[in-house]
Amino acid sequence: KAGVTQTPRYLIKTRGQQVTLSCSPISGHRSVSWYQQTPGQGLQFLFEYFSETQRNKGNFPGRFSGRQFSNSRSEMNVSTLELGDSALYLCASSPREDPKETQYFGPGTRLLVL
Amino acid sequence: GENVEQHPSTLSVQEGDSAVIKCTYSDSASNYFPWYKQELGKRPQLIIDIRSNVGEKKDQRIAVTLNKTAKHFSLHITETQPEDSAVYFCAVGSNYQLIWGAGTKLIIKP
Numbered sequence: 001k002a003g004v005t006q007t008p009r010y011l012i013k014t015r016g017q018q019v020t021l022s023c024s025p026i027s028g029h030r031s032v033s034w035y036q037q038t039p040g041q042g043l044q045f046l047f048e049y050f051s052e053t054q055r056n057k058g059n060f061p062g063r064f065s066g067r068q069f070s071n072s073r074s075e076m077n078v079s080t081l082e083l084g085d086s087a088l089y090l091c092a093s094s095p096r097e098d099p100k101e102t103q104y105f106g107p108g109t110r111l112l113v114l
Numbered sequence: 115g116e117n118v119e120q121h122p123s124t125l126s127v128q129e130g131d132s133a134v135i136k137c138t139y140s141d142s143a144s145n146y147f148p149w150y151k152q153e154l155g156k157r158p159q160l161i162i163d164i165r166s167n168v169g170e171k172k173d174q175r176i177a178v179t180l181n182k183t184a185k186h187f188s189l190h191i192t193e194t195q196p197e198d199s200a201v202y203f204c205a206v207g208s209n210y211q212l213i214w215g216a217g218t219k220l221i222i223k224p
Contacts, residue, residue, distance in 0.1 A: 033211070033212075035214075040123075040216060040217075041216060042120075042203060042214040042215055042216040042217050043158070043203065043205075043212075043214040044214075045211050045212065045213065045214075048210055048211060050210075055210050056209065056210045056211045058211070090157065090158070098210060099210055099211070100146055100148075100205075100207035100208075100209075100210060100211060100212045101146060101148075101163070101207070102160065103160065103212070105157040105158050105159070106157060107156075107157050108157060
């Protein structure tokens with residue numbers, strides 16, 4: 001099976017713009033989680049989707065949003081970008097209904113906000 | 115909410131020696147404890163996990179121990195090799211999410 005894919009891989013934006021990132025999970029996986037990774041901060045949980053429903057959300061401002069489509073592909077959107085949003089954004093899919101177990105990560109989208 | 119602390123932030127060991135990384139957590143209801151390895155420029159990959167009803171789990175040179183009473187768990191790597199160089203993350207699972215430690219950079223000295 002193909003692994004988790006994310007597009008684009010790299011992105012440069014300026015403050016105030018918005019951005020949409022895409023994640024395609026492994027075929028058959030219905031759970032998709034999103035994380036923000038910054039140096040020294042580990043992975044910060046953004047949100048998780050299962051069968052098009054957001055089941056859990058981390059402590060991020062409302063500028064961060066997401067959705068999941070019927071084919072399990074997921075997108076996340078960040079509006080009104082700030083310099084501090086520069087990070088590696090990772091998505092992970094899981095074959096289990098409980099997404100915390102056996103997560104398979106994509107390669108990430110590296111976002112730079114200037 | 116859950117809080118996860120991971121120590122040390124950097125660990126340097128001689129090739130062939132053992133490495134131990136420790137994580138503590140705060141929520142006694144947490145029931146799943148995975149460890150992920152992230153090599154430079156690559157995605158995190160699950161290397162071992164343990165559930166709250168088990169005290170220890172081994173897989174070749176790696177092992178994880180869990181002390182539920184003290185709310186801490188540790189990753190043990192024996193006979194370290196150059197390919198073990200990476201950042202290791204612990205995580206704690208409860209409800210439908212993982213809360214992650216800040217990571218430990220493991221350096222294997224030749």
